Amino acid sequence: MIWVFCVEGNEHRRFGTDPLSPDTDFDGQIDSMDLIPKDYDMNGDGRINNVSLVDPDSDFYVERIAWAANHDPWLDRDANGNLIGSYDMSGDGVLNDDPDNKDLSRDGMPTSYEMEYGVANGGWQHPYLYNARYAVLLVSEMRKNLNNQSNSVWL
Numbered sequence: 376m377i378w379v380f381c382v383e384g385n386e387h388r389r390f391g392t393d394p395l396s397p398d399t400d401f402d403g404q405i406d407s408m409d410l411i412p413k414d415y416d417m418n419g420d421g422r423i424n425n426v427s428l429v430d431p432d433s434d435f436y437v438e439r440i441a442w443a444a445n446h447d448p449w450l451d452r453d454a455n456g457n458l459i460g461s462y463d464m465s466g467d468g469v470l471n472d473d474p475d476n477k478d479l480s481r482d483g484m485p486t487s488y489e490m491e492y493g494v495a496n497g498g499w500q501h502p503y504l505y506n507a508r509y510a511v512l513l514v515s516e517m518r519k520n521l522n523n524q525s526n527s528v529w530l
Contacts, residue, residue, distance in 0.1 A: 393447075401439040411505045415444045417480065418466025421451045424480075425471075425503040426460045434495035435503055464503065482506045 392399040392406045392413065399406050399413055406412040415423050427433035429441040444450060444458060451459045462470050465481040479486045482505045493500035500506055 400443050414504050415440045416450065416461070417464055417505055418461065420461055420466065421449060422461035423450060423458045424461055424464040426458055428503055429458060435501065437501070437504070440504070479503065480505045
């Protein structure tokens with residue numbers, strides 16, 4: 376996982392972000408504040424999380440991701456110019472096809488759930504992207520539960 380809190384100078388070279396764009400992956404979060412500045416290359420290995428993200432015939436196609444990834448000079452391509460998929464999209468050392476890898480995107484939501492109820496079936500969850508929305512919902516629920524247990528206020 377790539378953690379970026381401040382991008383200055385030549386940091387774009389290390390993270391592969393676009394120095395001319397404040398938001399390389401067009402997700403609405405500026406790169407310097409985005410936990411994953413390139414949604415389509417979560418672990419920064421130079422390979423797209425999954426090639427179905429850029430395949431318009433796939434149920435997992437994401438237009439903003441396709442545009443950004445297809446114009447990203449830092450991503451690896453084969454001899455025909457096609458993007459190459461990552462073998463370990465989250466960078467956790469467990470290969471994508473390993474049966475023990477229950478959460479490909481390491482967002483806390485099981486991949487099987489994302490496949491069954493996600494974008495391919497009308498939901499918002501995506502198995503090949505880090506679902507920041509889920510993390511926000513999870514943290515919000517935890518804070519609500521903690522506030523109900525005490526008189527403290529979370530800011």
